[in-house]
Each structure stands twice: as C-alpha cells, then as structure tokens.
Amino acid sequence: MTHRFKTRLEQAHQRGSYDELLDLIPYAKLIGIECTRLGDELLFRLPAHKDNIGNPILPALHGGVIAGFMELAAALHLLVFTGAPGLPKIIDFSLDYLRAGQFRDTYAKCQVWRQGRRVANVAITAWQSTAAEPIATARAHFKIEETSRP
Numbered sequence: 363m364t365h366r367f368k369t370r371l372e373q374a375h376q377r378g379s380y381d382e383l384l385d386l387i388p389y390a391k392l393i394g395i396e397c398t399r400l401g402d403e404l405l406f407r408l409p410a411h412k413d414n415i416g417n418p419i420l421p422a423l424h425g426g427v428i429a430g431f432m433e434l435a436a437a438l439h440l441l442v443f444t445g446a447p448g449l450p451k452i453i454d455f456s457l458d459y460l461r462a463g464q465f466r467d468t469y470a471k472c473q474v475w476r477q478g479r480r481v482a483n484v485a486i487t488a489w490q491s492t493a494a495e496p497i498a499t500a501r502a503h504f505k506i507e508e509t510s511r512p
Contacts, residue, residue: 370382370383370386371383371441371442374442375442378399380397380398380399380438380442381397383397383438384396384397384438393408393413393414393427393430393431394408394411395407395408395431395435396408396409397435397438403471404435404438404439404442404443404472405469405470405471406431406434406435406469406470406471406472407467407468407469407470408423408428408431408467408469408470410466410468412465414427415465417462420462420464420465421464422462422463422464422465423462423463423464423465425459425463428457428459428463428468428488428497428498429455429457429498429500431468431470431488432457432486432498432500432502433452433455433486433500433502435470435471435472436486436502436504437449437450437452437502439472439484440472440474440482440484440504440506443474444474444482444506450482450504450505450506451504451505451506452502452503452504452505453481453503453504453505454503455500455501455502455503456500456501456502457499457500458498459497459498460496460497460498460499461495462497463488463497463498464490466490467490468488468489468490469489469493470486470487470488470489471487472484472485472486473485480506481503481504481505482504483501483502484503484504485499485500485501486499486500486501487499488500
C-alpha cells in the first residue's frame with residue numbers, strides 16, 4: 363500500500379468520509395462511486411449518470427458498470443473493515459444479474475463471509491428501489507496480504 367493511500371485511509375476512518383480515498387481510484391471516479399459509513403456498515407452508491415448507460419433504448423445501466431461498481435465496493439469494504447495492510451487483489455468474481463439496472467441511483471452493501479490469513483470471501487448485493495429487490499448479487503474472493511505476527 364502506498365504511503366499516500368494509507369494516509370488517506372486513516373483520514374477517511376477519522377472523518378467517516380471515503381470520498382478522498384475513492385478519488386485515488388480512477389475507475390471509481392469515472393463511474394462516480396460514493397461511499398457512506400452507517401455505523402458498522404458501508405453503503406455504496408452509484409449515482410445515475412448518462413455515461414453509465416449500456417442500453418439507451420430502455421435506458422439501462424451497462425452490465426460492466428454494475429459489475430465494476432460491485433467489485434470495487436467489495437474491495438473497499440474489505441480494506442476498511444479487515445485492517446489488511448494492503449489493497450486486496452481479486453482472485454475471482456461471480457455475478458448474477460437478476461433484473462435490468464434502470465437509469466437511477468444504484469446501491470450496494472457487502473458482507474465478509476470468511477476471512478483467513480490470505481483469502482477473504484465477500485458477498486455483495488446491489489439494488490435500486492429497495493434492498494429486498496436486488497438487481498444483482500455477487501461473490502468475490504480476494505487475496506489479502508498477511509498481517510505480520512508478533
């Protein structure tokens with residue numbers, strides 16, 4: 363983890379705002395990801411933006427934008443809550459599209475199912491109108507740097 367990134371992460375924890383951290387990730391800036399801390403959870407938001415549309419006839423969000431949003435949400439969630447010394451690296455990502463992502467704000471929450479010394483498994487759910495009606499669910503496996511033992 364670069365010193366600049368680590369400093370921004372520490373500042374984000376103190377402020378409870380992750381905007382400056384997201385600014386360091388070019389793809390997060392490109393699609394417009396936002397992150398809010400709600401107690402012990404993070405809520406990710408992908409604001410409706412015309413550049414994220416994949417099917418202009420419906421209009422519907424591009425599937426790759428939804429996938430990228432969910433993968434980044436999982437990586438950031440892992441980084442914030444595990445205390446890992448470095449950025450998690452994606453091993454695999456499995457995504458189920460459940461319905462079209464309409465042209466409106468999209469939200470995501472993550473849950474760490476298992477965290478070992480080297481690998482973490484994260485579940486991600488994305489929705490638009492209500493969390494009970496997700497537009498996509500995903501499972502991601504990340505390689506994390508081992509924490510040093512005393």
